[in-house]
Amino acid sequence: MTFSPQLEARFEKLLRSYPPGRQRAALVPMLLYAQDEVGAVTPEVVEEIGRRLGVSTLEIEEVISYYSMLRRTPAGKHHIQICTNISCMLLGAEELWEHACRRLGIGHREVTPDGQFSLEEVECIGACSWAPALLVNYDYHHHMTPEKLDRLIESLRKPQ
Amino acid sequence: MLYNEPSPLEVRLLTRRFGLPNSASIETYLATEGYVAFRKALQMSPEQIIEEVKISNLRGRGGAGFPTGLKWSFVPRQSPKPKFVVVNADEGEPGTCKDRVLMENDPHQLLEGMLIAGLAVGAHTGYIYIRGEYRYLIEIMDRAIEEAYQHGYLGKNILGSGFDFDVYTHTGAGSYECGEESALLESLEGKRGIPRIRPPFPAVVGAFQCPTVLNNVETFCAIPAIIRDGGAAFAALGTPKNGGTRLFAISGHVNRPGVYELPMGFNLLRMIHEVAGGIRNGKKLKAVIPGGTSCPVLKAEECDIPMDFDSLARAKSMLGSGGVIVMDEDTCMVKVALRIMKFYAHESCGWCVPCREGTLWLKKLLTRFHEGQGRRSEIDLIGGLARNMLGRTFCPLGDAAAMPTISLVEKFYEEFEAHLDGKPCPYEIKTAVRV
Numbered sequence: 053m054t055f056s057p058q059l060e061a062r063f064e065k066l067l068r069s070y071p072p073g074r075q076r077a078a079l080v081p082m083l084l085y086a087q088d089e090v091g092a093v094t095p096e097v098v099e100e101i102g103r104r105l106g107v108s109t110l111e112i113e114e115v116i117s118y119y120s121m122l123r124r125t126p127a128g129k130h131h132i133q134i135c136t137n138i139s140c141m142l143l144g145a146e147e148l149w150e151h152a153c154r155r156l157g158i159g160h161r162e163v164t165p166d167g168q169f170s171l172e173e174v175e176c177i178g179a180c181s182w183a184p185a186l187l188v189n190y191d192y193h194h195h196m197t198p199e200k201l202d203r204l205i206e207s208l209r210k211p212q
Numbered sequence: 213m214l215y216n217e218p219s220p221l222e223v224r225l226l227t228r229r230f231g232l233p234n235s236a237s238i239e240t241y242l243a244t245e246g247y248v249a250f251r252k253a254l255q256m257s258p259e260q261i262i263e264e265v266k267i268s269n270l271r272g273r274g275g276a277g278f279p280t281g282l283k284w285s286f287v288p289r290q291s292p293k294p295k296f297v298v299v300n301a302d303e304g305e306p307g308t309c310k311d312r313v314l315m316e317n318d319p320h321q322l323l324e325g326m327l328i329a330g331l332a333v334g335a336h337t338g339y340i341y342i343r344g345e346y347r348y349l350i351e352i353m354d355r356a357i358e359e360a361y362q363h364g365y366l367g368k369n370i371l372g373s374g375f376d377f378d379v380y381t382h383t384g385a386g387s388y389e390c391g392e393e394s395a396l397l398e399s400l401e402g403k404r405g406i407p408r409i410r411p412p413f414p415a416v417v418g419a420f421q422c423p424t425v426l427n428n429v430e431t432f433c434a435i436p437a438i439i440r441d442g443g444a445a446f447a448a449l450g451t452p453k454n455g456g457t458r459l460f461a462i463s464g465h466v467n468r469p470g471v472y473e474l475p476m477g478f479n480l481l482r483m484i485h486e487v488a489g490g491i492r493n494g495k496k497l498k499a500v501i502p503g504g505t506s507c508p509v510l511k512a513e514e515c516d517i518p519m520d521f522d523s524l525a526r527a528k529s530m531l532g533s534g535g536v537i538v539m540d541e542d543t544c545m546v547k548v549a550l551r552i553m554k555f556y557a558h559e560s561c562g563w564c565v566p567c568r569e570g571t572l573w574l575k576k577l578l579t580r581f582h583e584g585q586g587r588r589s590e591i592d593l594i595g596g597l598a599r600n601m602l603g604r605t606f607c608p609l610g611d612a613a614a615m616p617t618i619s620l621v622e623k624f625y626e627e628f629e630a631h632l633d634g635k636p637c638p639y640e641i642k643t644a645v646r647v
């Protein structure tokens with residue numbers, strides 16, 4: 053399987069980051085960066101990265117199942133991750149979460165039929181002082197309300 | 213970028229560059245005493261650097277508050293193995309969002325702190341372990357690293373001193389447990405984040421089985437100021453044995469939540485009322501979790517307290533990561549206990565039975581309780597189960613789950629009683645909504 057030149061450059065830099073003989077250290081970053089490009093950690097991704105690092109498929113599977121951001125199937129184009137942990141909960145994150153589910157007609161770790169949106173209820177994302185907070189892919193949105201979420205979804209839906 | 217207005221009560225030492233134009237750039241950094249401390253450290257012996265850090269009374273900002281100078285002194289002087297500097301930028305403790313602003317607004321301050329640590333222990337390589345969700349910060353740090361190489365502050369023979377130092381960022385991929393130092397080191401090696409048995413501590417056997425200095429982002433960020441202005445000046449800002457300032461992340465039911473840099477020992481009530489603008493909607497204060505969800509809760513009447521490690525320990529709580537979670541009178545404390553346990557059950561790595569089974573059992577019990585299906589005998593069972601986890605796990609995640617739970621049951625017993633016999637939650641199923 054082939055990756056984009058940008059991703060290859062990133063991999064190359066990663067592999068130079070660790071002490072000699074410690075290339076396995078690049079495993080988790082490689083999986084996550086590959087997922088960002090491919091959409092998921094597919095069996096092909098596992099095989100390719102395993103081949104490059106000399107790590108068995110089984111060992112990689114073991115690692116994937118540990119990390120919550122690594123996925124076997126693609127998320128939506130806009131992956132909305134709503135924090136419902138304590139600071140966000142105190143300011144209405146559970147209501148925000150339910151609103152999002154109703155609005156998109158999907159639940160936790162589900163994808164809309166058109167592949168545009170997916171939802172995930174997540175633990176603290178480091179935005180507690182600007183709660184309630186959510187991430188769309190890697191972009192932070194602070195001080196959310198159901199109305200702001202509606203507007204956000206509309207703006208994401210528009211073809212760019 | 214700043215996400216909240218600063219407060220006039222702040223003492224801005226680590227955040228002094230926040231708000232300057234291009235505060236993250238090396239030009240701004242160099243124009244504002246950037247890398248001055250590193251130049252000074254190049255003229256000092258490793259012992260002198262460590263001594264200065266000891267004098268500063270700097271204690272780890274990651275949670276446990278261990279004296280930083282002492283930690284550095286545990287790294288063996290003579291070692292046939294290479295040594296490493298590792299930054300814990302996993303920032304996963306609920307209620308905590310301070311490392312994020314430090315890296316976003318002043319990435320070079322962190323790099324300078326790492327360089328000085330490298331000089332102090334004789335390390336030539338540093339890793340910044342950044343949680344996966346903080347992707348934009350990896351980009352900011354990578355840019356800063358590149359600038360530092362271009363300006364000769366990283367690489368070989370830095371400033372002609374003969375000292376070499378390289379820094380790399382490393383992304384996590386979603387795991388609170390990877391913030392625990394030994395799990396972080398496992399994760400850095402490309403494995404599941406399962407904690408290691410200690411001793412040996414990372415100072416002796418750390419990254420890649422080599423001696424390692426591992427500290428929180430904020431801890432490293434305090435180092436340049438300490439070396440530049442002297443450890444004594446830093447110590448003088450705080451209280452005895454609690455040097456310097458601290459970035460407090462205030463969240464919850466206050467008018468002006470935000471991250472504020474305040475001297476160690478700043479009074480908690482003043483923090484809530486004067487810095488954060490008091491409780492929203494004119495409500496009354498009910499409780500505060502003073503340092504992230506791993507810390508025992510304080511009732512309103514316990515909040516007239518100096519925010520430093522020792523004062524909070526005396527009050528049987530902890531300063532932890534500096535995440536101050538403020539709850540008003542309409543907050544259901546059973547719900548709070550449940551949400552906290554749901555988090556720990558989700559994040560338990562599964563390695564130790566008391567933590568894996570205990571958090572899950574408590575989550576189920578608290579869920580049922582909050583739905584009004586609790587039985588009287590089970591109130592004590594909640595506290596008992598939590599107590600049985602204390603000190604019986606490889607890493608402190610089990611304690612982190614148990615401590616707030618024990619305190620919530622003890623201090624808000626009547627709220628647990630109010631959920632018995634099918635009674636609906638007096639605060640309604642959810643905590644008050646005030647969006």
Ligand SMILES: Cc1cc2nc3c(=O)[nH]c(=O)nc-3n(C[C@H](O)[C@H](O)[C@H](O)COP(=O)(O)O)c2cc1C
Pocket residue numbers: 271272273274275276277278300301302303304305388389390391392393394426427428429431432607608609612
């Ligand atoms: C479950 C758990 C999670 C932790 N998460 C973090 C974290 O996200 N960031 C952090 O700096 N320390 C975290 N710690 C504390 C680290 O284990 C370690 O004590 C700290 O990084 C040391 O740095 P310091 O001495 O500068 O505080 C965590 C500890 C535990 C038990």
Ligand code: FES
Pocket residue numbers: 135136137138139140141175176177178179180181183185306307308
């Ligand atoms: S609790 Fe939601 S971001 Fe921290």
